[in-house]
Amino acid sequence: MSRKSRPFFDPEFRLESAKLVVDQNYSMREAASTVGVGHSTMGKWVSQHRHERRGVSPKQSPMTADQHRIKALEKQRTARTGTPSPRRTTVKRHS
Secondary structure, eight states, X not given: OOOOOOOOOOHHHHHHHHHHHHTTOOOHHHHHHHHTOOHHHHHHHHHHHHHHHTTXXXXXXXXXXXXXXXXXXXXXXXXXXXXXXXXXXXXXOOO
């Protein structure tokens, strides 16, 4: 029995797809249908995008340029010091 391989979606595609819901007010189902992915997949991408916008580092591959930069800096720090940097879970914003 052979396994069906999963499709790979690059971070830019996932980001643009999530922006359909977050920025352009598509429903999850409309956006998922438009880009040809499942509703639950779109939900995961939208959730990740919203978290990244709030500054939460993702467990998955990052979508936004800022999160890519943070991940690269964390890798550099780990390589230099041998210890990973602590994960931030929230960002405090001052008004």
